[in-house]
Amino acid sequence: METNWTQVGVLADIPQKGSRVLNSKDGDVAVFRTSKDEVFALFDQCPHKKGPLSQGIVYDKRVACPLHNWVIDLGSGEATGPDEGCTRSFATKVEDGVVFIAL
Amino acid sequence: MKEKLVLIGNGMAGMRTLEELLKLAPDKYQISVFGDEPYGNYNRIMLSPVLAGEKTINDIMINDLQWYEDNDVTLYSGQRVSKIDRIKRRVMTDDGLVVEYDRLLLATGSKPFMLPLPGADLPGVISFRDIADVDTMIDTAKSHNKAVVIGGGLLGLEAANGLMIQGMDVTVVHISDTLMNMQLDKTASDMMLNELKGKGLKFLMQHESATIEGKDRVERLTFKDGSHVDADLLVMAVGVRPNATLAQSAGIHCKRGIVVDDTMQTFDPRVYAVGECVQHRGSTFGLVAPLFEQAKVCANHLAQMGIARYMGSVTSTKLKVTGIDLFSAGNFIGDDDSDDLVFKDAARFVYKKLVIKNDQLIGAVLYGDTVDSAWYFQLMRDGTDVSSIRENMLFGQHHLGDSGHGASNAVDGLPDEAEICGCNGVCKGDIVQAISKHNLFTLDEVKAHTKASASCGSCTGLVEQLLASTLGSDFNDTPSKKAICGCTGMTHNEVKTAITEQQLKTIAEVMQALEWQNPDGCHSCRPALNYYLLSTWPNEYVDDQQSRFINERVHANIQKDGTYSVIPRIWGGVTNPRELRAIADISDKYNVPTVKITGGQRIDLLGIKKDDLPKMWADLSEAGFVSGHAYGKSLRTVKTCVGSEWCRFGTQDSTGLGIKVEKMTWGSWTPHKFKIAVSGCPRNCAEATIKDFGIVCVDSGYELHVGGNGGIKVRATDFLCKVKTEEEAMHYCAAFMQLYREDGHYLERTAPWIERVGLKSVQAQIVDDEANRNQLAQRFYDSQKNAQNDPWAEEVAKQPQKYIPIKQVG
Ligand code: SRM
Ligand SMILES: Cc1cc2nc3c(=O)[nH]c(=O)nc-3n(C[C@H](O)[C@H](O)[C@H](O)COP(=O)(O)OP(=O)(O)OC[C@H]3O[C@@H](n4cnc5c(N)ncnc54)[C@H](O)[C@@H]3O)c2cc1C
Ligand code: SF4
Ligand code: FES
Numbered sequence: 068m069e070t071n072w073t074q075v076g077v078l079a080d081i082p083q084k085g086s087r088v089l090n091s092k093d094g095d096v097a098v099f100r101t102s103k104d105e106v107f108a109l110f111d112q113c114p115h116k117k118g119p120l121s122q123g124i125v126y127d128k129r130v131a132c133p134l135h136n137w138v139i140d141l142g143s144g145e146a147t148g149p150d151e152g153c154t155r156s157f158a159t160k161v162e163d164g165v166v167f168i169a170l
Numbered sequence: 171m172k173e174k175l176v177l178i179g180n181g182m183a184g185m186r187t188l189e190e191l192l193k194l195a196p197d198k199y200q201i202s203v204f205g206d207e208p209y210g211n212y213n214r215i216m217l218s219p220v221l222a223g224e225k226t227i228n229d230i231m232i233n234d235l236q237w238y239e240d241n242d243v244t245l246y247s248g249q250r251v252s253k254i255d256r257i258k259r260r261v262m263t264d265d266g267l268v269v270e271y272d273r274l275l276l277a278t279g280s281k282p283f284m285l286p287l288p289g290a291d292l293p294g295v296i297s298f299r300d301i302a303d304v305d306t307m308i309d310t311a312k313s314h315n316k317a318v319v320i321g322g323g324l325l326g327l328e329a330a331n332g333l334m335i336q337g338m339d340v341t342v343v344h345i346s347d348t349l350m351n352m353q354l355d356k357t358a359s360d361m362m363l364n365e366l367k368g369k370g371l372k373f374l375m376q377h378e379s380a381t382i383e384g385k386d387r388v389e390r391l392t393f394k395d396g397s398h399v400d401a402d403l404l405v406m407a408v409g410v411r412p413n414a415t416l417a418q419s420a421g422i423h424c425k426r427g428i429v430v431d432d433t434m435q436t437f438d439p440r441v442y443a444v445g446e447c448v449q450h451r452g453s454t455f456g457l458v459a460p461l462f463e464q465a466k467v468c469a470n471h472l473a474q475m476g477i478a479r480y481m482g483s484v485t486s487t488k489l490k491v492t493g494i495d496l497f498s499a500g501n502f503i504g505d506d507d508s509d510d511l512v513f514k515d516a517a518r519f520v521y522k523k524l525v526i527k528n529d530q531l532i533g534a535v536l537y538g539d540t541v542d543s544a545w546y547f548q549l550m551r552d553g554t555d556v557s558s559i560r561e562n563m564l565f566g567q568h569h570l571g572d573s574g575h576g577a578s579n580a581v582d583g584l585p586d587e588a589e590i591c592g593c594n595g596v597c598k599g600d601i602v603q604a605i606s607k608h609n610l611f612t613l614d615e616v617k618a619h620t621k622a623s624a625s626c627g628s629c630t631g632l633v634e635q636l637l638a639s640t641l642g643s644d645f646n647d648t649p650s651k652k653a654i655c656g657c658t659g660m661t662h663n664e665v666k667t668a669i670t671e672q673q674l675k676t677i678a679e680v681m682q683a684l685e686w687q688n689p690d691g692c693h694s695c696r697p698a699l700n701y702y703l704l705s706t707w708p709n710e711y712v713d714d715q716q717s718r719f720i721n722e723r724v725h726a727n728i729q730k731d732g733t734y735s736v737i738p739r740i741w742g743g744v745t746n747p748r749e750l751r752a753i754a755d756i757s758d759k760y761n762v763p764t765v766k767i768t769g770g771q772r773i774d775l776l777g778i779k780k781d782d783l784p785k786m787w788a789d790l791s792e793a794g795f796v797s798g799h800a801y802g803k804s805l806r807t808v809k810t811c812v813g814s815e816w817c818r819f820g821t822q823d824s825t826g827l828g829i830k831v832e833k834m835t836w837g838s839w840t841p842h843k844f845k846i847a848v849s850g851c852p853r854n855c856a857e858a859t860i861k862d863f864g865i866v867c868v869d870s871g872y873e874l875h876v877g878g879n880g881g882i883k884v885r886a887t888d889f890l891c892k893v894k895t896e897e898e899a900m901h902y903c904a905a906f907m908q909l910y911r912e913d914g915h916y917l918e919r920t921a922p923w924i925e926r927v928g929l930k931s932v933q934a935q936i937v938d939d940e941a942n943r944n945q946l947a948q949r950f951y952d953s954q955k956n957a958q959n960d961p962w963a964e965e966v967a968k969q970p971q972k973y974i975p976i977k978q979v980g
Contacts (some may be wrong), residue, residue: 076976084716092980102690119732120718122692131693133720149618
């Protein structure tokens with residue numbers, strides 16, 4: 068099946084080591100940009116108690132949830148370390164500085 | 171091709187080094203491990219609970235065989251290395267197996283010392299060191315009755331206790347009149363002797379063994395004085411010697427143990443050594459906490475990061491005998507220049523002794539009541555000046571309070587279902603179980619696995635006690651040196667010094683110069699570095715937004731549902747109808763669900779959506795409000811009382827002074843939040859004596875108080891000094907805040923900071939030294955020049971896009 072890419076916006080609008088939110092009808096999606104300009108997208112709810120991951124501190128390919136500091140892997144959406152839980156992740160791509168995600 | 175690393179000694183120190191190494195450089199080496207014992211690596215200190223029937227061998231495995239497979243480490247278990255050829259760089263086992271190395275790690279542990287008595291080779295005479303010994307003890311207990319343990323030290327007593335629980339009639343033979351004479355003084359020993367006798371153990375003190383007799387196996391032990399005691403089993407627990415024979419035979423420089431430098435390297439640069447087999451700066455080791463520090467350092471060098479140093483450790487001991495509460499650390503005997511503080515209540519079996527020298531705590535023995543052991547130990551490690559707390563310190567830290575726990579919190583006495591962590595609802599039983607099940611050794615590991623003490627931290631002391639009583643000695647990660655986080659081995663102080671000395675001006679520069687292990691750092695170190703750079707280069711450094719917690723990034727407090735709260739500054743808690751009307755109108759406009767008076771004399775608007783923040787701020791700015799920084803590690807509130815303007819007792823204008831102080835200090839970033847209050851008379855209605863900086867007005871001037879807080883651990887302030895005028899009060903306030911900003915660790919509030927450095931040193935720099943006070947205050951004023959821009963107005967003007975979604979779809 069053909070992937071259905073949704074255009075998000077330009078890469079420059081997302082801060083490095085930061086994130087912006089995409090409102091969708093199924094809920095918010097956090098779109099992250101790492102220090103190396105990789106882009107990841109996760110459902111904007113922490114597997115712990117639904118904290119907005121988009122508001123966390125980003126490092127490597129991880130984000131620390133702003134509510135209780137669970138550390139979530141940006142690629143898989145899984146909690147790292149002894150914590151257990153997983154949030155939905157979405158495929159992303161960047162073309163000519165424009166970010167797309169597969170919703 | 172990968173380099174080859176060979177580890178000799180499959181025990182606690184060696185394997186911990188490998189685990190640390192694999193974290194740093196997982197693919198650097200092809201690793202082989204030789205172990206004399208036919209198992210994976212197990213937790214040797216848990217042999218005592220195994221003997222006491224509280225645990226099984228399976229419970230105490232740290233690295234089982236599967237672990238070696240999963241990590242691609244070749245284990246030669248049950249194989250003893252008998253030769254090292256340093257020229258050809260290879261090791262050889264008893265069975266003739268040969269393995270080559272590029273680097274060699276020796277971790278051969280120690281050997282129990284066996285008294286060279288006639289008959290010591292009889293069956294039934296054993297030591298207490300490994301699983302085989304424990305198996306022999308448990309087997310013997312099934313068919314025999316009388317056990318004798320030579321040695322009334324830590325190990326001997328744990329052996330005796332275990333054998334007694336296994337049903338044997340046990341006598342402990344000790345050469346001196348003091349049990350555990352390496353850890354206890356005579357008084358504590360006598361108390362313990364009484365309690366252990368009460369449990370059913372027998373003691374022969376001041377008895378010197380002469381011969382062991384028996385036909386096919388041991389039957390009795392006779393003493394120099396001619397008397398004897400019957401024995402079906404004889405356990406020698408008279409100390410250990412570093413096991414350095416193998417190293418010695420290979421020509422590696424050894425004294426009592428294998429001699430290593432601060433990088434854990436032996437005299438052969440390809441050969442490292444860690445654990446009980448080493449001798450470092452003249453010391454040998456017998457507890458695991460320092461060995462784990464060595465492991466960290468050694469791994470760092472094996473990974474060729476080359477920055478860590480092992481500088482020796484202060485250790486503390488606990489006896490793992492259920493029901494006996496004992497703690498000892500440092501030099502507890504003292505010398506001619508030291509003073510003892512002693513407390514003794516024989517009826518309650520409580521004894522405490524603190525040894526103080528040059529205003530520092532250098533040793534402690536606690537018996538019966540060990541609640542404050544972690545605190546005393548911290549004071550020792552930090553070298554805190556204790557002169558100002560000396561008169562009360564024997565009674566413990568409970569003048570600081572401990573919300574929800576109170577003063578009587580000896581964890582050993584608590585039932586399993588007692589709640590230890592109030593934030594996350596974690597019980598004692600959960601923690602103890604996690605410690606044994608996952609083989610946890612450090613506070614951080616317990617935090618990660620159980621969440622206990624991972625939130626507000628008020629139960630940290632209790633969790634540390636549980637670690638200590640479960641494991642038998644202090645395991646607080648790196649006792650002498652606490653690294654900022656896992657990204658570096660450096661402490662807060664070392665990083666701060668490097669920033670100034672090496673003129674490091676950005677986070678990237680710091681991370682590069684100090685060889686950070688993760689290029690991006692993490693959520694612990696980045697906010698700390700951002701703060702240190704900001705406070706060191708106040709008018710130069712460009713704040714890094716992405717290194718701030720969300721609250722500081724969006725200038726509002728995130729709530730559990732992802733909405734925010736907004737608290738405008740209300741100078742000194744004084745407002746007026748116009749301001750109140752503006753707040754009311756704005757609340758209506760944005761449908762604010764909750765409007766609440768805070769504990770800080772201001773008004774909180776709760777439940778604001780992120781998109782609404784900039785709009786609301788614009789309206790607040792328009793009405794003349796600036797941010798209250800209720801979210802920041804910065805000046806929070808200046809609480810005041812009505813003071814002389816209205817109150818019949820008021821001595822000075824506390825309200826007016828509070829407003830002036832708030833106008834001077836707002837907008838300043840601090841290591842942790844900073845709260846001020848001004849009360850108009852000693853009735854102290856503004857609660858100035860539980861603030862970071864408190865002013866209590868009196869008829870003749872202003873009393874200045876510092877280092878207090880309400881909150882998690884209530885701490886009343888220390889009295890700093892008294893001044894005559896408002897101007898002086900403000901000047902001292904600026905100097906004090908600046909000293910704290912320069913000296914405090916990130917996330918260390920003034921209370922723990924003052925307890926770390928001692929009130930005396932703060933007074934010396936602020937009260938006694940006028941020039942220094944002026945310089946500190948001047949630096950504060952200078953850095954305030956660029957700090958007092960309202961962040962709300964700035965955000966509205968510069969970055970409104972930060973608060974809105976990038977796009978809406980569907
Ligand atoms: C709003 C307020 C409660 C209220 O409704 O009254 C409040 C709310 C919070 N406090 Fe507080 N504290 C508030 C006054 C206090 C006080 C009373 C005071 O300031 O006189 C204290 C005890 C005094 C003290 O700090 O010494 C207090 C001790 C704490 C502590 C424990 C601090 C400590 O050192 O032990 C924390 C936790 C922390 O900072 O790490 C905390 C943390 C918090 C946080 C920020 C928790 C968080 O991270 O989300 C809460 C934010 C809720 C929000 O979004 O508004 N709050 N908090 C008060 C705001 C005052 C203001 O106008 O700015
Ligand atoms: C019963 C008991 C209770 C204890 N309780 C505590 C406590 O409460 N708190 C505390 O801090 N410490 C305690 N200790 C001390 C602690 O266990 C030791 O400090 C720690 O185990 C030392 O670690 P290590 O790696 O240096 O040596 P070990 O753990 O002894 O490991 C060395 C290993 O090397 C192997 N080996 C030696 N030579 C060779 C060779 N040539 N070839 C192959 N293998 C070899 C040995 O068989 C051994 O397995 C206790 C010890 C015992 C025995
Ligand atoms: S406002 Fe303070 S006391 Fe109340 S729940 Fe939040 S942090 Fe705890
Ligand atoms: S909601 Fe994310 S850590 Fe709790």
